[in-house]
Amino acid sequence: MSHVIVRTLSNFFKKNWKIIFVLLALILFIGVAQRLGLDKKAIVIIVLFFGYVTQLFAILVGLIALIPIIGPPVASVISLPFFLIVNAIAYIVTLFSLRKGYTKDVLGSRILVTTLLVGIIIGYALGKLL
Secondary structure, three states, X not given: OHHHHHHHHHHHHHHOHHHHHHHHHHHHHHHHHHXXXXXXXXXXXXXXXXXXXXXXXXXXXXXXXXXXXXXXXXXXHHHHHHHXXXXXXXXXXXXXXXXXXXXXXHHHHHHHHHHHHHHHHHHHXXXXXX
């Protein structure tokens, strides 16, 4: 039984070594940056940038969703604030833009944000179907 577990873990690490490397590199960067006294805002921006570029956050949410029974609801709770934040920022920008008189630009940006959010919903639905 233990040989099966070792073989499964070995296969997991062989398939996902890049993801594990990026995750460990970011954790190491956070520790070293805090020791060196780097500004916390700079650390957050760098981690968010590399997490976004390497799609690490999406992978981590996907790994959380793989946990039976509790994983999918937890992944939904984690990803829902992103959806709400994007929509809230779009409304705030729309409010300020309308006050400044940029009505044509507001229409274009609202169409873009709505398309993005609808695309996220369609992608989520297709991901659930597949």
